[in-house]
Amino acid sequence: TSEIKQADASGKARTIQVEVRKKRTFIKRDEDAAPAPAPAVEPPAPAPAPAPAMPVVDAAEAARREEEARRQAELLRRQEEDAAERRRQREQAERETSEARAAAAEAPSIGAQAEAPAAAPAPAPAPAMPPAPAPTPAPAPAAAAAAEAPSTAEDEAARAREQEESRRKALAEAEAIRAMMSAPRKVLVAKRAEDKKPEAKAAPQKAGVAKPAAGPAAAPKEVKSAKLSSSWAGDPAKKKGIPTRGDTSAGRAGWRSGPRGGRRGERGREEQVVAAPVEQRVLEVHVPETITVAELAHKMAVKASEVIKTLMKMGQMVTINQPLDQDTAMIVVEEMGHTAMVAALDDPEAFTDQEVQAQDAEALPRPPVVTVMGHVDHGKTSLLDYIRRSKVAAGEAGGITQHIGAYHVETPRGVISFLDTPGHEAFTAMRARGAQATDIVILVVAADDGVMPQTREAIKHAKAAEVPIVVAITKSDKPEANPERIKAELVGEEVVPEEFGGESPFISVSSKTGQGMDELLENVLLQAEVLELKAPVDAAAKGLVIEASLDKGRGPVATVLVQSGTLKVGDVVLAGQTSGRVRAMLDEDGRSTKTAGPSIPVEIQGLSEVPQAGDDFMVLADERRAREIATYRAGKFRNTKLAKQQAAKLENVFADMQAGEVKTLPLIIKADVQGSQEALSASLLKLSTDEVKVQMVYSGVGGISESDINLAIASKAIVIGFNTRADAGARKLAEANDVQIRYYNIIYDAVDELKAAMSGMLAPEHKEEVIGMAEIRTVFVASKIGTVAGSYVTSGVVRRDAHFRLLRDNVVIYTGELESLKRLKDDVREVKEGFECGIKLKNYNDIKEGDQLEFFEIKEIARTL
Known part of the structure; x- marks a missing residue:
């Protein structure tokens, strides 16, 4: 009996007990067939079936199991050869028996002599048997064979059947061993147990047939054959194997399981059903x-x-x-x-789209949104002032627009909403936002100035937004006005007049006299009719944040342009990273209003924070959902911003390590509105150079507070207020800690002053200036002083504190400083052209007559950006 450790499908090991018993049964059958040579057959019996040659199966070594299978095959081959030999002997014995019977009737003595040689070939399978004693016991078996001849044939036939059955079982057993070695996970228990039952019933019948011939020998053979079969049946009731944890492959549920497991055994049988393998779903x-x-x-x-x-x-x-x-x-x-x-990101558009689909409101005609764009000081705001009959331009600092303004004008032919964008180069982002929100662009070009850089930029924005352009040539009442030159320049920018076969109307206007204003509005409304502008009215409002600011009394305030739907007081609004409920709405004149339809600009209050200019806004039904989306967006923006800052810090560290220390100008910017803060920050960041960099510590909207000053103290920054002022507490804190606060209301001034401050931080440029030449005419050595050059100043002046270059054949030999300068016997500060002097060089004595000394000074020159 041996134990085999076998791994099941789950990778857990279990132990199988294997009992292998082999019997060389053909040797005993030889005794039954010929009992006379039995004493001679006994000695060689161990030779063909040596006990050590059949080792038990060892599971630890696959090679030994393979050897066992090979030996089993060899055993089968030998058994087949022996069976064939016995059949041949049996046939010969039958022939000789029949002959002996015939001869026995005539002469018994002759029959005995004839039977003796017949028995001689019986021990032939044993080559080591001595042939000498064979003739002595020969008469006894011959007589027995002659007496029992009828029963011998039947016994031989039964033994042949038994041998064939044994051979079949041995073949099946060898095949089972091979299958177990090649597929260790396969369990042979159930199959072998079923095959065993009919064999057990047939065993007594075979024993009964063989009992008269060899009763004691056949019965044990059948019992052993059954045991051999049961060794592979694996009956758990008869075997006490070692249970392993998680061993479910052999019908045992684990520790303490089995027929005598009591209540736990019952539970184990229940678990056996649960542990059936179930294919896992892949989700x-x-x-x-x-x-x-x-x-x-x-x-x-x-x-x-x-x-x-x-x-x-x-x-x-x-x-x-x-x-x-x-x-x-x-x-x-x-x-x-x-x-x-x-997973896809939470998109608020999905909620708004669902709500819009649910409402399914009818689209109605809406007023056009017109953006006025052009170069700075070309008269955009004055043009709008004439149309609106107001004086906005007169109240602007520096006479330039620095905010984006939104107005709507009622004309006899309908309502028009105007967006006034800044023309200064710093307000590129504002102009881009204006072009995106608009339906029609009025491009303002001064007749006395022509197409300028911001004019070209405005054309690019309009073309990118794919909106039609109406050109207004302003200041056409001036003597130096040249409208034809304007047309030619704009054709070069791909804005072709209608009279040249293009699509853009050109109208000459004057904001002073009102010339061409009616024609301009006529063309704008005509373009709007061609576009067939429509928007749903009875729906949730959607639009664009034009401008945003922080008012000290009202909190965050946003100027929005409604693009579709109707915005009402009390609506829940989501704008970028902020949300809130609309508490109040004001039109451009400061009057309170309850609703705002498509294409109407209004100022709303009630947001949680100041939104970014250019953000989309929309009305949601659920305030909690709006707050969640705003918080999520703010978190995403904050993480992205922190990641960028960290990356910038790392880049700065490596850049500083490579290029040495770079001077920085830290700034904190507070502006009145979002757009101005954005424009000023971008303009100042452009001033950065390789040596001096602008570091934007913080930029925001609203007044300067104590927290801003505390941040400036920590970062050693300059605080810039653009159209804002510091409160009393912030001013006291700034004075106590020497924090600079600069106030500006014109973007030109802020940029120019910061540029000058950065220029002062630049390292000065060093420049050499040659001040004189001297020729060495004699060289003498003084014991206490050393080598002295007797020189003549050929040009300029020689100064005591100047640097020199020693030239020999016009090649620079040495550069250094003077140790002493003498005129006759006196130490002097300088010697002018045409005079002789004695010069002692510091730390250098290798001078010769005819060498020249070039004297120069290093001057520092201030640099500018």
């Missing part, structure tokens, strides 16, 4: 940016404890409500056999 799990352990388990349809176990194996100790980042969650999903996919 597509959409993983958002953050997800808790419980939510992830729910998505995978498993218990949270399973997810926690997986994370513990990965080295993370988590709780059921702990949030996981997206990368970790996706690794967990893959580890648990599912397919991980990145």
Whole structure:
């Protein structure tokens, strides 16, 4: 009996007990067939079947099992050869017996002599048997064979059947061994147990047939054959194998299981049913940016404890409500056999689209949105002032527009909404926003100035937004006006007049006399009719944030342009990273209003924070949903901003290591509105050079507070207020800590002063200036002084504190400083042209007559940006 450790499908090992018993049965059958030579057959019996040659199967060594199979095959081959030999002997014996019977009737003595040689070939299978004693016992078996001849034939036939059955079983057993070695996971128990039952019933019948011939020999053979068969049947009731934890492949449920397991045995049999292998479903799990352990388990349809176990194996100790980042969650999903996919971001457009589809409002004609664009000081605001009959331009600082203004004008032919954009180069972003929100662009070009850089930029913005352009040539009442030159320049910018076959109307206007104003409005409304502008009115409002600011009394204020739907007081608004409920609405004249339809600009109050200019705004039904989306957007923006700042810090560290220390000018900017803060920050950042960089510590909207001053103290920054002032507490704190606060209301002044301050931080430029030449005419050595050059000043002046170059054959030999300068016997500060002097060089004595000395000074020159 031996034990084999075998791994099942789950990878767990179990122990199988194997009992192998072999019997060389053909030797005993030879005794039965010929009992006379039995004493001679006994000695060679161990030779063909040596006991040590049949070792038990050893599971630890596959090679030994292979050897055992080979030996089994050899045994079968030998058994077949022996069976054939016995058949041949039996046939010969039958022939000789029949002859002996015939001869016995005539002469018994002759029959005995004839039987003796017949028995002689019987021991032929044993080559080591001595032939000498064979003739002595020969008469006894011959007589027995002659007496029992009828029963011998029947016995031989029965033994032949038994031998064939034994051979078949041995073949099946060898095949089972090979199958077990090649496929260790296959369980042969049930199949062999079923095959055993009919054989057990047939065994007594075979024993009964063989009993008269060889009763004691046949019965034990059948019992051993049954035992051999049962050794592979694996009956758990008869074998006491060692149970292993988790061993379910052999019908045992684990520890303490079996027929005598009591209540636990019953439980084990129940678990056996539960442990049936079930194919796992592979799910597509959409993983958002953050997800808790419980939510992830729910998505995978498993218990949270399973997810926690997986994370513990990965080295993370988590709780059921702990949030996981997206990368970790996706690794967990893959580890648990599912397919991980990145979930789409929460898109508020999905909610608004659903609401718009649910409302399905009818689209009605709406007023056009017209943006006035052009170069600075070309008369854009004055043009709008004439149309609106107001004086906005007169109240602007410096006479230039620095905010984006939104107005709507009622004309006899309908309502027009105007957006007035700044023309200064710093307000590129504002102009881009104006072009995106508009339907028609009025391009203002001064007749006395022509097409300028910001004019070209405005054309690019309009073409990018694919909106029609109406050209207004202003200041056409001036004597130096040249409208034809303007047309030619604009054709070069691909803005072709209608009279030249293009699509853009050109109208000459004057803001002073009102010339061409009616024609301009006529063309704008004509373009609007061609565009067939429509928008739903009875729907949730959507639009664009034109401008935003922080008012000390009213809080965050945003100027919005409604593009579709109707905005009402009390609506829940989501604008970029902010949300809130509209508490009040004002039109451009400061009058309170309750509703605002499509293409109407209004100023709203009630947002939680100041939104970014250019953000889309929309009305949502659920305030909680709006707040969640705003918080999510703010978190995303903050993470992105921090990542960029960190990357910039690392880049700065490496840049500083490579290029040496770079001077920085830290700034804190507070402006009145979002657009101005954005424009000023961009303009000042453009001033950065390789040596002096502008560091934007913070930029925001609103007045200068104590927190701004505290930040400036920590970062050693300059505080810039653009159209804003510091409160009393902030001023006292700034004076106590020597923090500079600069106030500006014109962007030109801010840029120019910061540019001058940065120029002062630049390292001065060093420049050499040659001041004189001297020729060495004699060289003498003084014992106490050393080598002295007797020189003659050929040009300029020689100064005591100047640097020199020693020239020999016009090649620079040495550069250094003077140790002493003498005129006759007196030390002097300088020697002018035409005089002789004695010069002692510092730390250098290798001078010769005819060498020249070139004297120069290094001057510092201030640099500018």
